[in-house]
Amino acid sequence: MSEPVRPLLIVVTGLSGSGKSVALKTLEDLDVYCTDNLPVELLPEFVKSVAGDGRNMARMAVGIDVRNASDLARIPEWLSAVGSLGFDYKLVFFDTRDEVLLKRYSDTRRKHPLSHGGLALADAIELERLRLRPLQAIADLVMDTSEMNVHQMRRQVTTAVGVGTTRGMSLLFESFAYKRGLPADADFVFDARALPNPHWDARLRPLSGRDAAVREHLDQDPVVQEFVAHVQAFLENWVPRFEAETRSYLTIAFGCTGGRHRSVYLAERLAAHCRSHGREGVLTFHRELE
Structure with missing residues (x-):
């Protein structure tokens, strides 16, 4: 007899402008319970709260932004705590080449979350890469979206991330x-x-x-x-x-x-x-x- 499928937490992180919001919207369309910009140290409490309030959520996803990742060195500790609650977890890191990110920000005219105090966009991207390096190093899946448009990203999330219950095409x-x-x-x-x-x-x-x-x-x-x-x-x-x-x-x-x-x-x-x-x-x- 096969073991029962454990509930799943998907942690979505990566560079700003690389497709994290698209990924969370796609997972939400697949009936995954999603929340964005969660402080990373709250992962265990978030899982405990949602799993214990009667909603019976077997699939959850959280978006981790560079601005709320306060102590990335402790990520393995917090993920381990999630595992002790009976959850499997998957850390998905979204990456994009610098020149593509520069063009995306130029096209949308949005501000980079770290472009404060007069920091140039290229420098903000470099700083974000440096801060997120510990997350990328332990990611279960690194998805490079440099050559993808939005609907290609959605396809890739659907087929590559895998939420465990979708059957068929x-x-x-x-x-x-x-x-x-x-x-x-x-x-x-x-x-x-x-x-x-x-x-x-x-x-x-x-x-x-x-x-x-x-x-x-x-x-x-x-x-x-x-x-x-x-x-x-x-x-x-x-x-x-x-x-x-x-x-x-x-x-x-x-x-x-x-x-x-x-x-x-x-x-x-x-x-x-x-x-x-x-x-x-x-x-x-x-x-x-x-």
Whole structure:
């Protein structure tokens, strides 16, 4: 008889701008209980609190930022304490080359968390590497995201981190705007531009396909529901065939003009349909919203 699966704590850390937030959002989509910016010395108390409050969380993830990692030399001690509580743990370190980080910060115009007191961005990155070196040295998995875009990161987290309960192929439902081009990694692309556009309703224009008012509007349109039914039938027929070929993931993309209303609605609607039929590892990504 095999031993019972122990609950799992995933510690997500690494360089700022390397994809930690994307990783936590992906794990959250996989029903992992997530929290960010937890002081590292509180790891054992966090696990004890969540596991003991009746929520029966078998999978947790915490994000550790360079600003709250007060005594990294004691990380093994705190992880050992987590293990003594009956948890397995996995430390995942996100890394990115310096030149890529510099470009990402330039593109987003965000401040580095250590760029205080006039510290140049390149120097802040170097200081962060130095401070996080003890974590990288003991990481169970180091993930280099230098050549990855956001949805490639989500795929990598889903397939490489492994949360222990997802069975079968992972599905990523993505929305996008045609005016910004097709997603590079889409396996199937469905064009929603022929559907009625909520953009022309002034009440709905500032909203997105994730908002209730837009969902209700599109739920009531028979043309949209015919489109949904056809896509559902297509996926129900073909996804199992790809899964039988031992594919580990499949990306289904929906495009519309602006990537805010119809495509987002369809991605969320089809993802919910798959989850309601018992499929695990179903993710969503909205390129123009995130």
